[in-house]
Amino acid sequence: MYLPYNFGGLNNQSYKKAKVVVLPISLEKTVSYMPGTKFGPRAIINASRYIELFDIEMGRDLSQIGIFTLPELLFAKKSLEESIKEIKQAALNLLKDKKFILSLGGEHTISYGLISAFKEKYKDFSVLQIDAHSDLRDEYEGTKFSHACVMRRVRDLGISVTGVGIRSQDETEIGYMKKKKIKTIFYAPMIPLKKIISSLSKNVYITFDVDGLDPSIMPSTGTPEPGGLGWYEVLSLIKQVAKERKIVGADIVELSPLKGIIFPDFLAAKLAYKIIGYSL
Numbered sequence: 001m002y003l004p005y006n007f008g009g010l011n012n013q014s015y016k017k018a019k020v021v022v023l024p025i026s027l028e029k030t031v032s033y034m035p036g037t038k039f040g041p042r043a044i045i046n047a048s049r050y051i052e053l054f055d056i057e058m059g060r061d062l063s064q065i066g067i068f069t070l071p072e073l074l075f076a077k078k079s080l081e082e083s084i085k086e087i088k089q090a091a092l093n094l095l096k097d098k099k100f101i102l103s104l105g106g107e108h109t110i111s112y113g114l115i116s117a118f119k120e121k122y123k124d125f126s127v128l129q130i131d132a133h134s135d136l137r138d139e140y141e142g143t144k145f146s147h148a149c150v151m152r153r154v155r156d157l158g159i160s161v162t163g164v165g166i167r168s169q170d171e172t173e174i175g176y177m178k179k180k181k182i183k184t185i186f187y188a189p190m191i192p193l194k195k196i197i198s199s200l201s202k203n204v205y206i207t208f209d210v211d212g213l214d215p216s217i218m219p220s221t222g223t224p225e226p227g228g229l230g231w232y233e234v235l236s237l238i239k240q241v242a243k244e245r246k247i248v249g250a251d252i253v254e255l256s257p258l259k260g261i262i263f264p265d266f267l268a269a270k271l272a273y274k275i276i277g278y279s280l
């Protein structure tokens, strides 16, 4: 059987009818250690084609929501700043068309462009970040737009960010948190659901760095950290957020596919399905 190359391997895609638009962004410019995250979107889309569209938990075929996959955004010769601008513009266009954006990365920097666009559309708005790292450095390896600075830049926009699964920070990040009196970083392995949800505004954007998960289930990432979150834990979290708040968009970033180890690609694809299903 031939499965078309799009999220879900769908035979019929219609942009007009789709509520969800999958936006693959293969940006990889500031990765610190193991490269390969530019291949993340392709691996997730490929895996998504072999996953059941019917979700047992939700009792429905998620493709019925209407999912449309855009071609990958590529940035070969563009600067980081130009790339971010382009990402923001792409997101603004989709938001204007009232689409739910599910973006696939690519390095975490993409979230800055995406979130900037959401900030223009939504007023009562905050970000839920699932990640091993708080990404609060002011600068890293000479750039302010490194993946290691992305949540600092988002906070610079005046957006509240709640971090979950965090277990790696440097001293300057702790200093920044103290100075800004930031109390919305929740360290792994704890997931205090009530506190997390009460820290979130009405409209929530989820940025999911796959290294927030435990490396035993998610080894395919550039800078893995031991002691991460489990599959059912993050699902319960996202499900509860969807119940009590409105999830308005999401991204899954930092997947660096490993040759011959496909289960993490399938995990990321299933996670994308779950986010879509819980949110819509």
Ligand SMILES: [Mn+2]
Pocket (backbone or CB within 6 Å): 131, 132, 133, 209, 211, 212, 254
């Ligand atoms: Mn991270």
